[in-house]
Amino acid sequence: MFLEFKKQVTSVLTDALASMGLQADDLGLESSQHADIASKVAFRLASQAKQSPKDLAQRIADTVFLPDGSLIGKVTAVGPYINIDASRDYVDDTVFRIRTETSEFGGGFCNGRILLEHTSANPNGPLHVGHIRNSIIGDTLKRVLRRAGYDVETQYYVNDMGRQIAIVSWALSRFEFDRAKKPDHAIADVYIKANVDLNADPAKVAEIDRLMQLVEKGDERTIKGFDEAVSLAIAGIKETLLRMNVQHDSFPHESGFIRSGAVSRIIEEAKATGKTEIDNGALVVDLADHGFEKTLVIQRTDGTSLYTTRDLAYHEWKSERADRMIDVLGADHKLISGQLKATLRLLGKPEPEVVIFEFVSLPEGSMSTRRGKFISADELLDQIEKQAYVEVDKRRPEMSEEFKKDVARTVGIGAVRYDIVKVSPEKSTVFDWKEALDFEKQGGPYIQYSHARACSILKKAAEDGLWDPAAPIDPSLLVELTEVDLIKKMASFDSVLETSARELKPNAMAIYARELADSFNQFYRFVPVLTAEEDEIRASRLALVDCARIVLANTLETLGIGAPESM
């Protein structure tokens, strides 16, 4: 709705400028606390118009023509600014649209096919609290892009041939695997032991190298060993992801690109560019023309491929299946993803868009699966659900055990997802138990609570026979300040979705969710619904509560957070 409003503002201002013989590439539109939207165009055109910004702003405001039924209500010059306020039609239309479009409201303005890769953690142990930042950013991005209208497929790229997997496979043949444990955790146990062993006796490293050569040559027994290790870890990882409402559409394996011959082909293609050379027996690509001083190794001295080489083949494959490729990667991949993009460019192939997020570390330092220094996602989720249960039990002691457990789960996951997604990906964070388990105000549960409140009003109204969702209502009766604020906030959902999708910034949606809940709680506090003075006003307000319920639910869904009707 806001996008349409903005479009009208652009058109009306451009027309006004044209009739004055002026032209601006940038109208300097910005959100403002003084109006629904403001334009700084008078600053830009002051010299061109040979007028002071203040006078020019006034002249533009006077020149603007508003057609009937415009979403723009009034245009006023305040000093050098041009303030534009929405019309009553804008408010009324918003209510109407939400009621008719419901779960589709504000979306569907983009199209095209996107392959989105996220998480892709090595299957050498469970996901830890750093990995899930990737999962949550990635999954939220998927939901944002889908809602915006894209056809999105999410992929978890499974590393089933790297050195670390060779170590896991080797470890499984030497140490006992604890079948009683969740498989990814049991894998980590043997992996950590193997690393201790390898550090103590470097001679054993040769055994790992041998396994890697065998698997690349296609030795069946070795492949089977790797597969076993990988599928155990992935099964556990999937379970954790599912717990957080994260699901991938497919799990392409690295080895598939070796077996299909794609990796060999891409190595030949690289050679054909004339930009490769042999350096100490390894095949390297010269990326100097692309801003990388150092060359990139794409084939080891022993002829085996590297992660990067397989990744090239993977991206080539992806590019044939989608219009856009998006990779969500940790900060440690900054350099390598740059080199990957440069190499793809060199080969004349499409490059992925890369979303980088900074690290999550522990107070005592960075996490490491290999050294067993990490807090697993499962551990965090267990603790948070336990804490959430305490909170529900405190507030709703009369409810059933099933209700409390259910709410604790939904609220716990909501708290974790929101906590992670609300922070800009480019900020590094330090995991802190106290903070993680603190159900701070205005977090995920705050937004869920707003939704539950809306549901509660509607439920009560229905029980009293006051609520008929199908009955026509008069939105023009919604004139209270907090009512109009709430409606305008809901109207801007599309604009936030658009920004979030275009800039690949999932945190924009999180901030919006908080603001929307704020607006609803303000309304809730100051405007009585069930005890409204007149029947018609009550009907309109109930419809507004229903709208809030819908938009809050849509927003929560976009964040991958459950929307409980009661909590």
Next chain:
RNA sequence: GAGCGUGUGGCCUAGUCAGGAUAUGGCGGCAGCCUCCUAAGCUGCAAGCCGAGGGUUCAAAUCCCUUCACGCUCGCCA
């Protein structure tokens, strides 16, 4: 040594790419609000001049330069 990222009240954080009207919100602190739709809510108060220093501009948290601090990274790991 080099590259990338970050630095906003006691703590966390929005805004920085596209410079403009009194810098967003939370936590913590202080003072209040449940005979009324769930107080996981709401109201008010104290607290920041945006790491430091220069520069560009009518206008800088935002752009440029210098500098400091922290995180990540720097060829046969992924």
